[in-house]
Amino acid sequence: MKAIELDTRDRILDVAERLFAEHGIDAVSVRKITAAAKVNLAAVNYYFGSKDGLIGAVVERRVAPLSQRQVQALDAVRKGGKGRAPRLDLILEAFCRPMIEQAMDPKAGGAVFGRFMVRCLADPNPIVGKKVAEHFGSVGKRFYEMLVQAVPGMPQEDLWWRMHLLMGGLHHCLMILTVHKASSGRRCMKMDADKYVKRFVSFAAAALKVRI
Amino acid sequence: MKAIELDTRDRILDVAERLFAEHGIDAVSVRKITAAAKVNLAAVNYYFGSKDGLIGAVVERRVAPLSQRQVQALDAVRKGGKGRAPRLDLILEAFCRPMIEQAMDPKAGGAVFGRFMVRCLADPNPIVGKKVAEHFGSVGKRFYEMLVQAVPGMPQEDLWWRMHLLMGGLHHCLMILTVHKASSGRRCMKMDADKYVKRFVSFAAAALKVRI
DNA sequence: GTATAATTCAAACGTATGTTTGAATTCTGG
Protein backbone atom coordinates (compact mmCIF):
# COMPACT_ATOMS: atom_id res chain seq x y z
CA MET A 1 0.00 0.00 0.00
CA LYS A 2 2.29 2.68 -1.31
CA ALA A 3 1.28 6.30 -1.31
CA ILE A 4 0.62 7.81 -4.70
CA GLU A 5 3.57 9.82 -5.97
CA LEU A 6 2.49 13.44 -5.84
CA ASP A 7 4.18 16.14 -7.86
CA THR A 8 6.53 18.60 -6.22
CA ARG A 9 3.99 21.36 -5.63
CA ASP A 10 1.45 19.16 -3.87
CA ARG A 11 4.12 17.42 -1.83
CA ILE A 12 5.32 20.79 -0.55
CA LEU A 13 1.78 21.79 0.41
CA ASP A 14 1.15 18.52 2.27
CA VAL A 15 4.45 18.51 4.13
CA ALA A 16 4.19 22.19 5.01
CA GLU A 17 0.70 21.71 6.44
CA ARG A 18 1.84 18.77 8.53
CA LEU A 19 4.87 20.63 9.93
CA PHE A 20 2.82 23.77 10.54
CA ALA A 21 0.27 21.68 12.44
CA GLU A 22 2.97 20.04 14.54
CA HIS A 23 5.25 22.93 15.41
CA GLY A 24 3.34 26.11 14.64
CA ILE A 25 3.53 28.08 11.44
CA ASP A 26 6.36 30.49 12.20
CA ALA A 27 8.53 27.80 13.79
CA VAL A 28 8.98 25.94 10.49
CA SER A 29 11.67 27.08 8.05
CA VAL A 30 11.71 26.65 4.30
CA ARG A 31 14.72 24.38 4.69
CA LYS A 32 12.86 22.03 7.05
CA ILE A 33 9.91 21.87 4.67
CA THR A 34 11.96 21.16 1.57
CA ALA A 35 14.09 18.60 3.40
CA ALA A 36 11.04 16.74 4.73
CA ALA A 37 9.36 16.87 1.32
CA LYS A 38 12.58 15.72 -0.37
CA VAL A 39 12.59 18.55 -2.87
CA ASN A 40 15.17 21.20 -3.59
CA LEU A 41 15.38 24.27 -1.37
CA ALA A 42 14.55 26.62 -4.23
CA ALA A 43 11.32 24.79 -5.10
CA VAL A 44 9.29 26.82 -2.60
CA ASN A 45 10.24 30.09 -4.24
CA TYR A 46 9.80 28.58 -7.68
CA TYR A 47 6.24 27.45 -7.10
CA PHE A 48 4.97 29.93 -4.51
CA GLY A 49 7.17 32.99 -5.01
CA SER A 50 8.08 33.26 -1.35
CA LYS A 51 7.60 31.63 2.02
CA ASP A 52 4.63 33.91 2.66
CA GLY A 53 3.18 32.76 -0.64
CA LEU A 54 3.46 29.16 0.51
CA ILE A 55 1.82 29.94 3.85
CA GLY A 56 -1.02 31.68 2.06
CA ALA A 57 -1.49 28.74 -0.30
CA VAL A 58 -1.50 26.17 2.51
CA VAL A 59 -4.06 28.17 4.49
CA GLU A 60 -6.23 28.95 1.48
CA ARG A 61 -6.38 25.29 0.45
CA ARG A 62 -8.07 24.36 3.73
CA VAL A 63 -9.90 27.49 4.85
CA ALA A 64 -11.71 28.28 1.60
CA PRO A 65 -13.49 24.93 1.10
CA LEU A 66 -14.32 24.57 4.78
CA SER A 67 -15.86 28.00 5.15
CA GLN A 68 -17.74 27.44 1.92
CA ARG A 69 -19.23 24.21 3.24
CA GLN A 70 -20.27 25.93 6.45
CA VAL A 71 -21.98 28.71 4.53
CA GLN A 72 -23.78 26.18 2.34
CA ALA A 73 -24.95 24.17 5.34
CA LEU A 74 -26.21 27.27 7.12
CA ASP A 75 -27.99 28.48 4.00
CA ALA A 76 -29.62 25.07 3.58
CA VAL A 77 -31.01 25.30 7.11
CA ARG A 78 -32.33 28.79 6.44
CA LYS A 79 -33.98 27.69 3.19
CA GLY A 80 -35.43 24.60 4.89
CA GLY A 81 -37.16 26.79 7.45
CA LYS A 82 -39.21 28.41 4.69
CA GLY A 83 -39.24 31.85 6.24
CA ARG A 84 -39.96 30.64 9.75
CA ALA A 85 -37.27 30.95 12.41
CA PRO A 86 -34.75 28.14 11.82
CA ARG A 87 -34.34 25.45 14.47
CA LEU A 88 -31.49 26.17 16.87
CA ASP A 89 -30.06 22.67 16.85
CA LEU A 90 -29.92 22.61 13.07
CA ILE A 91 -28.05 25.90 12.99
CA LEU A 92 -25.51 24.64 15.49
CA GLU A 93 -25.05 21.40 13.61
CA ALA A 94 -24.58 23.21 10.30
CA PHE A 95 -21.90 25.32 11.93
CA CYS A 96 -19.89 22.61 13.64
CA ARG A 97 -20.33 19.51 11.47
CA PRO A 98 -18.13 20.43 8.48
CA MET A 99 -15.11 21.05 10.68
CA ILE A 100 -15.62 18.06 12.99
CA GLU A 101 -16.29 15.66 10.12
CA GLN A 102 -13.22 16.69 8.14
CA ALA A 103 -11.01 16.63 11.22
CA MET A 104 -12.07 13.02 11.86
CA ASP A 105 -11.92 11.78 8.29
CA PRO A 106 -8.41 10.55 7.41
CA LYS A 107 -9.09 10.78 3.68
CA ALA A 108 -9.78 14.54 3.99
CA GLY A 109 -6.75 15.38 6.11
CA GLY A 110 -8.00 14.12 9.46
CA ALA A 111 -6.13 15.10 12.57
CA VAL A 112 -3.43 16.94 10.64
CA PHE A 113 -6.06 19.11 9.01
CA GLY A 114 -7.79 19.68 12.34
CA ARG A 115 -4.64 20.62 14.15
CA PHE A 116 -3.55 22.89 11.35
CA MET A 117 -6.93 24.61 11.33
CA VAL A 118 -6.78 25.20 15.07
CA ARG A 119 -3.31 26.67 14.68
CA CYS A 120 -4.61 29.02 12.01
CA LEU A 121 -7.39 30.31 14.25
CA ALA A 122 -4.91 31.35 16.97
CA ASP A 123 -1.77 32.15 15.02
CA PRO A 124 -0.27 35.64 15.24
CA ASN A 125 1.03 35.45 11.67
CA PRO A 126 -0.62 38.36 9.76
CA ILE A 127 -1.03 36.45 6.50
CA VAL A 128 -2.83 33.65 8.30
CA GLY A 129 -5.01 36.08 10.22
CA LYS A 130 -6.01 37.93 7.07
CA LYS A 131 -7.00 34.77 5.21
CA VAL A 132 -8.92 33.42 8.20
CA ALA A 133 -10.83 36.66 8.74
CA GLU A 134 -11.53 36.91 5.02
CA HIS A 135 -13.10 33.46 4.74
CA PHE A 136 -14.64 32.85 8.16
CA GLY A 137 -16.04 36.37 8.39
CA SER A 138 -19.06 35.49 6.29
CA VAL A 139 -19.57 32.26 8.24
CA GLY A 140 -19.66 34.13 11.55
CA LYS A 141 -21.99 36.75 10.13
CA ARG A 142 -24.53 34.19 8.93
CA PHE A 143 -24.21 32.12 12.09
CA TYR A 144 -24.92 35.14 14.25
CA GLU A 145 -27.86 36.38 12.16
CA MET A 146 -29.52 32.98 12.31
CA LEU A 147 -28.94 32.66 16.06
CA VAL A 148 -30.69 36.00 16.55
CA GLN A 149 -33.74 34.57 14.80
CA ALA A 150 -33.63 31.24 16.61
CA VAL A 151 -33.18 32.68 20.11
CA PRO A 152 -35.73 35.48 20.29
CA GLY A 153 -35.82 37.74 23.33
CA MET A 154 -32.16 37.51 24.19
CA PRO A 155 -30.18 40.78 24.25
CA GLN A 156 -28.03 40.77 21.15
CA GLU A 157 -24.86 41.60 23.07
CA ASP A 158 -25.33 38.54 25.29
CA LEU A 159 -26.00 36.37 22.28
CA TRP A 160 -22.89 37.67 20.53
CA TRP A 161 -20.68 36.78 23.45
CA ARG A 162 -22.27 33.37 23.83
CA MET A 163 -21.66 32.66 20.17
CA HIS A 164 -17.98 33.42 20.69
CA LEU A 165 -17.88 31.26 23.81
CA LEU A 166 -19.13 28.41 21.64
CA MET A 167 -16.70 29.08 18.81
CA GLY A 168 -13.76 29.18 21.16
CA GLY A 169 -14.89 26.02 22.91
CA LEU A 170 -15.22 24.16 19.64
CA HIS A 171 -11.74 25.18 18.54
CA HIS A 172 -10.23 24.26 21.89
CA CYS A 173 -11.78 20.80 21.83
CA LEU A 174 -10.65 20.26 18.26
CA MET A 175 -7.17 21.02 19.46
CA ILE A 176 -7.35 18.47 22.25
CA LEU A 177 -8.90 15.97 19.88
CA THR A 178 -6.10 16.31 17.35
CA VAL A 179 -3.02 17.27 19.31
CA HIS A 180 -1.75 13.78 19.90
CA LYS A 181 -3.15 12.10 16.84
CA ALA A 182 -1.75 14.61 14.42
CA SER A 183 1.85 13.77 15.23
CA SER A 184 1.46 10.07 15.92
CA GLY A 185 -0.41 9.51 12.67
CA ARG A 186 -3.06 7.48 14.46
CA ARG A 187 -6.30 7.25 12.53
CA CYS A 188 -9.58 8.74 13.72
CA MET A 189 -12.68 6.84 12.74
CA LYS A 190 -15.20 8.90 10.86
CA MET A 191 -18.10 7.22 12.66
CA ASP A 192 -17.13 9.10 15.82
CA ALA A 193 -17.87 12.46 14.26
CA ASP A 194 -21.62 12.12 14.86
CA LYS A 195 -21.03 11.63 18.55
CA TYR A 196 -18.99 14.82 18.82
CA VAL A 197 -21.50 16.79 16.78
CA LYS A 198 -24.32 15.68 19.07
CA ARG A 199 -22.26 16.49 22.14
CA PHE A 200 -21.56 20.00 20.92
CA VAL A 201 -25.11 20.69 19.73
CA SER A 202 -26.82 19.70 22.96
CA PHE A 203 -24.23 21.58 24.99
CA ALA A 204 -24.52 24.70 22.87
CA ALA A 205 -28.28 24.68 22.60
CA ALA A 206 -28.66 24.58 26.37
CA ALA A 207 -26.13 27.35 26.85
CA LEU A 208 -27.84 29.59 24.32
CA LYS A 209 -31.39 29.14 25.59
CA VAL A 210 -30.94 29.97 29.26
CA ARG A 211 -31.72 33.47 30.52
CA ILE A 212 -29.06 35.31 32.46
CA MET B 1 2.01 62.00 35.48
CA LYS B 2 5.32 60.37 34.70
CA ALA B 3 5.72 56.64 34.93
CA ILE B 4 7.93 55.42 37.74
CA GLU B 5 11.42 54.61 36.55
CA LEU B 6 11.76 50.86 36.79
CA ASP B 7 15.11 49.13 36.89
CA THR B 8 16.46 47.34 33.85
CA ARG B 9 15.25 43.87 34.75
CA ASP B 10 11.63 44.88 35.33
CA ARG B 11 11.56 47.08 32.27
CA ILE B 12 12.66 44.15 30.12
CA LEU B 13 9.94 41.94 31.62
CA ASP B 14 7.23 44.54 31.01
CA VAL B 15 8.27 45.37 27.46
CA ALA B 16 8.73 41.71 26.55
CA GLU B 17 5.26 40.85 27.81
CA ARG B 18 3.71 43.69 25.84
CA LEU B 19 5.49 42.74 22.61
CA PHE B 20 4.72 39.04 23.12
CA ALA B 21 1.06 39.92 23.61
CA GLU B 22 1.00 42.05 20.47
CA HIS B 23 2.94 39.98 17.96
CA GLY B 24 3.19 36.49 19.42
CA ILE B 25 6.05 35.13 21.45
CA ASP B 26 8.27 33.67 18.75
CA ALA B 27 7.85 36.68 16.48
CA VAL B 28 9.69 39.01 18.87
CA SER B 29 13.48 39.11 18.82
CA VAL B 30 15.82 40.03 21.66
CA ARG B 31 16.88 43.06 19.66
CA LYS B 32 13.31 44.36 19.37
CA ILE B 33 12.77 43.90 23.09
CA THR B 34 15.95 45.65 24.17
CA ALA B 35 15.39 48.46 21.68
CA ALA B 36 11.83 49.06 22.91
CA ALA B 37 12.94 48.87 26.54
CA LYS B 38 15.86 51.21 25.81
CA VAL B 39 18.42 48.89 27.38
CA ASN B 40 21.54 47.34 25.94
CA LEU B 41 21.25 44.24 23.78
CA ALA B 42 23.30 42.15 26.21
CA ALA B 43 21.04 42.95 29.15
CA VAL B 44 18.69 40.07 28.38
CA ASN B 45 21.49 37.52 28.60
CA TYR B 46 22.95 39.25 31.63
CA TYR B 47 19.73 39.10 33.66
CA PHE B 48 18.00 36.02 32.27
CA GLY B 49 20.83 33.91 30.86
CA SER B 50 19.18 33.47 27.48
CA LYS B 51 16.12 34.39 25.46
CA ASP B 52 14.43 31.20 26.63
CA GLY B 53 15.19 32.26 30.19
CA LEU B 54 13.45 35.56 29.57
CA ILE B 55 10.42 33.86 28.03
CA GLY B 56 10.21 31.56 31.03
CA ALA B 57 10.45 34.47 33.45
CA VAL B 58 7.77 36.48 31.66
CA VAL B 59 5.40 33.51 31.61
CA GLU B 60 6.14 32.48 35.17
CA ARG B 61 5.49 35.99 36.49
CA ARG B 62 1.90 35.88 35.24
CA VAL B 63 0.96 32.20 35.21
CA ALA B 64 2.09 31.29 38.72
CA PRO B 65 0.08 33.90 40.68
CA LEU B 66 -2.99 33.50 38.51
CA SER B 67 -3.14 29.73 38.81
CA GLN B 68 -2.52 30.07 42.53
CA ARG B 69 -5.47 32.43 42.92
CA GLN B 70 -7.68 30.04 40.97
CA VAL B 71 -6.67 27.13 43.18
CA GLN B 72 -7.32 29.19 46.31
CA ALA B 73 -10.74 30.28 45.07
CA LEU B 74 -11.71 26.73 44.17
CA ASP B 75 -10.49 25.42 47.53
CA ALA B 76 -12.47 28.13 49.32
CA VAL B 77 -15.64 26.99 47.56
CA ARG B 78 -14.93 23.38 48.47
CA LYS B 79 -14.30 24.27 52.09
CA GLY B 80 -17.41 26.47 52.16
CA GLY B 81 -19.54 23.50 51.13
CA LYS B 82 -18.55 21.64 54.32
CA GLY B 83 -18.45 18.22 52.72
CA ARG B 84 -21.65 18.68 50.75
CA ALA B 85 -21.46 18.94 46.96
CA PRO B 86 -20.30 22.48 46.10
CA ARG B 87 -22.66 24.78 44.22
CA LEU B 88 -22.02 24.72 40.46
CA ASP B 89 -22.22 28.48 39.99
CA LEU B 90 -19.67 29.08 42.73
CA ILE B 91 -17.24 26.62 41.15
CA LEU B 92 -17.58 28.32 37.80
CA GLU B 93 -17.11 31.74 39.30
CA ALA B 94 -14.02 30.66 41.23
CA PHE B 95 -12.57 29.35 38.02
CA CYS B 96 -13.21 32.32 35.76
CA ARG B 97 -13.13 35.37 38.03
CA PRO B 98 -9.38 35.62 38.72
CA MET B 99 -8.54 35.74 35.03
CA ILE B 100 -11.38 38.06 34.00
CA GLU B 101 -10.75 40.46 36.87
CA GLN B 102 -7.05 40.76 36.24
CA ALA B 103 -7.55 41.14 32.49
CA MET B 104 -9.89 44.07 33.15
CA ASP B 105 -7.84 45.77 35.86
CA PRO B 106 -5.30 48.17 34.35
CA LYS B 107 -3.26 48.22 37.55
CA ALA B 108 -2.69 44.47 37.33
CA GLY B 109 -1.72 44.37 33.67
CA GLY B 110 -5.17 44.69 32.16
CA ALA B 111 -5.61 43.98 28.49
CA VAL B 112 -1.88 43.40 27.93
CA PHE B 113 -1.91 40.73 30.62
CA GLY B 114 -5.07 39.20 29.17
CA ARG B 115 -3.78 39.09 25.65
CA PHE B 116 -0.46 37.68 26.77
CA MET B 117 -2.17 34.98 28.79
CA VAL B 118 -4.31 34.00 25.83
CA ARG B 119 -1.20 33.82 23.68
CA CYS B 120 0.43 31.53 26.23
CA LEU B 121 -2.51 29.13 26.19
CA ALA B 122 -2.25 28.60 22.44
CA ASP B 123 1.44 29.11 21.76
CA PRO B 124 3.46 26.30 20.17
CA ASN B 125 6.63 27.37 22.03
CA PRO B 126 7.70 24.38 24.18
CA ILE B 127 8.91 26.48 27.12
CA VAL B 128 5.57 28.27 27.29
CA GLY B 129 3.64 25.04 26.96
CA LYS B 130 5.63 23.40 29.75
CA LYS B 131 5.10 26.27 32.17
CA VAL B 132 1.39 26.51 31.36
CA ALA B 133 0.83 22.78 31.80
CA GLU B 134 2.85 22.83 35.00
CA HIS B 135 0.80 25.57 36.66
CA PHE B 136 -2.66 25.19 35.16
CA GLY B 137 -2.60 21.42 35.46
CA SER B 138 -3.60 21.51 39.09
CA VAL B 139 -6.28 24.11 38.37
CA GLY B 140 -7.86 21.91 35.73
CA LYS B 141 -7.67 18.87 37.97
CA ARG B 142 -9.46 20.59 40.84
CA PHE B 143 -11.98 22.20 38.53
CA TYR B 144 -12.88 18.86 37.00
CA GLU B 145 -13.12 16.99 40.32
CA MET B 146 -15.45 19.62 41.71
CA LEU B 147 -17.59 19.62 38.58
CA VAL B 148 -18.01 15.86 38.93
CA GLN B 149 -19.41 16.41 42.42
CA ALA B 150 -21.62 19.32 41.41
CA VAL B 151 -23.12 17.66 38.33
CA PRO B 152 -24.03 14.16 39.49
CA GLY B 153 -25.34 11.63 37.03
CA MET B 154 -23.50 12.94 34.00
CA PRO B 155 -21.12 10.54 32.23
CA GLN B 156 -17.63 11.68 33.14
CA GLU B 157 -16.47 11.68 29.53
CA ASP B 158 -19.24 14.08 28.60
CA LEU B 159 -18.45 16.29 31.54
CA TRP B 160 -14.77 16.32 30.65
CA TRP B 161 -15.47 17.52 27.13
CA ARG B 162 -17.91 20.13 28.35
CA MET B 163 -15.34 21.48 30.75
CA HIS B 164 -12.93 21.91 27.86
CA LEU B 165 -15.63 23.55 25.76
CA LEU B 166 -15.97 26.09 28.55
CA MET B 167 -12.26 26.62 28.99
CA GLY B 168 -11.75 27.20 25.29
CA GLY B 169 -14.71 29.55 25.15
CA LEU B 170 -13.41 31.62 28.02
CA HIS B 171 -9.98 31.94 26.46
CA HIS B 172 -11.43 32.87 23.08
CA CYS B 173 -13.59 35.60 24.59
CA LEU B 174 -10.67 36.95 26.56
CA MET B 175 -8.83 37.22 23.29
CA ILE B 176 -11.62 39.18 21.65
CA LEU B 177 -11.94 41.33 24.75
CA THR B 178 -8.27 42.24 24.74
CA VAL B 179 -7.14 42.06 21.14
CA HIS B 180 -7.82 45.67 20.29
CA LYS B 181 -7.34 47.20 23.68
CA ALA B 182 -3.95 45.61 24.29
CA SER B 183 -2.31 47.44 21.40
CA SER B 184 -4.27 50.71 21.57
CA GLY B 185 -3.60 51.08 25.30
CA ARG B 186 -7.26 51.85 25.94
CA ARG B 187 -8.28 51.27 29.53
CA CYS B 188 -10.81 48.68 30.63
CA MET B 189 -12.94 49.53 33.62
CA LYS B 190 -12.74 47.05 36.41
CA MET B 191 -16.45 47.41 37.20
CA ASP B 192 -17.22 45.57 33.98
CA ALA B 193 -15.59 42.38 35.24
CA ASP B 194 -18.65 41.39 37.28
CA LYS B 195 -20.82 41.54 34.20
CA TYR B 196 -18.54 39.22 32.27
CA VAL B 197 -18.27 36.81 35.19
CA LYS B 198 -22.05 36.62 35.47
CA ARG B 199 -22.40 36.15 31.75
CA PHE B 200 -19.96 33.25 31.75
CA VAL B 201 -21.36 31.59 34.87
CA SER B 202 -24.97 31.53 33.71
CA PHE B 203 -23.90 30.35 30.26
CA ALA B 204 -21.68 27.61 31.63
CA ALA B 205 -24.09 26.43 34.30
CA ALA B 206 -26.83 25.91 31.75
CA ALA B 207 -24.50 24.12 29.37
CA LEU B 208 -23.28 21.76 32.10
CA LYS B 209 -26.66 20.85 33.52
CA VAL B 210 -28.50 19.74 30.39
CA ARG B 211 -28.69 16.03 29.53
CA ILE B 212 -27.57 14.92 26.12
C1' DG C 1 38.70 57.65 49.16
C1' DT C 2 39.50 53.50 47.48
C1' DA C 3 38.88 48.73 46.33
C1' DT C 4 35.50 45.53 44.98
C1' DA C 5 31.38 44.19 42.87
C1' DA C 6 27.58 45.08 39.77
C1' DT C 7 26.03 46.82 35.70
C1' DT C 8 26.20 48.90 31.05
C1' DC C 9 28.07 49.20 26.62
C1' DA C 10 29.82 48.69 21.65
C1' DA C 11 31.54 45.31 18.91
C1' DA C 12 32.03 40.97 17.15
C1' DC C 13 31.06 35.82 16.67
C1' DG C 14 28.89 31.88 14.59
C1' DT C 15 24.66 30.23 12.84
C1' DA C 16 20.19 30.03 10.57
C1' DT C 17 17.12 32.27 7.75
C1' DG C 18 14.62 33.63 3.04
C1' DT C 19 15.95 34.48 -1.42
C1' DT C 20 18.49 34.62 -5.90
C1' DT C 21 21.35 32.84 -9.49
C1' DG C 22 22.74 30.32 -13.48
C1' DA C 23 23.80 25.99 -15.06
C1' DA C 24 22.11 21.15 -15.45
C1' DT C 25 18.44 18.22 -16.20
C1' DT C 26 13.92 16.64 -17.50
C1' DC C 27 9.70 17.12 -19.86
C1' DT C 28 6.89 18.40 -24.04
C1' DG C 29 5.13 19.32 -28.73
C1' DG C 30 6.10 19.02 -33.54
Added chain:
DNA sequence: CCAGAATTCAAACATACGTTTGAATTATAC
Protein backbone atom coordinates in the same frame (compact mmCIF):
# COMPACT_ATOMS: atom_id res chain seq x y z
C1' DC D 1 15.02 13.51 -33.05
C1' DC D 2 15.17 17.96 -31.51
C1' DA D 3 14.31 22.80 -30.13
C1' DG D 4 12.23 25.21 -26.39
C1' DA D 5 9.95 25.34 -22.16
C1' DA D 6 9.63 23.69 -17.53
C1' DT D 7 11.77 22.05 -13.68
C1' DT D 8 15.56 20.67 -10.60
C1' DC D 9 19.80 21.52 -8.50
C1' DA D 10 24.09 23.12 -5.84
C1' DA D 11 25.98 27.22 -4.51
C1' DA D 12 26.08 31.66 -2.94
C1' DC D 13 23.85 36.02 -1.29
C1' DA D 14 22.52 39.38 2.26
C1' DT D 15 20.27 39.76 6.46
C1' DA D 16 18.67 38.82 11.11
C1' DC D 17 19.21 36.14 14.93
C1' DG D 18 20.97 34.67 19.91
C1' DT D 19 25.04 34.88 22.27
C1' DT D 20 29.71 36.14 23.94
C1' DT D 21 33.43 39.17 25.00
C1' DG D 22 36.18 42.52 27.35
C1' DA D 23 36.48 47.10 28.37
C1' DA D 24 34.02 51.16 30.36
C1' DT D 25 31.05 52.86 33.67
C1' DT D 26 28.42 53.01 37.87
C1' DA D 27 27.13 51.55 42.44
C1' DT D 28 28.39 49.55 46.96
C1' DA D 29 31.04 48.62 51.16
C1' DC D 30 34.70 49.46 54.23
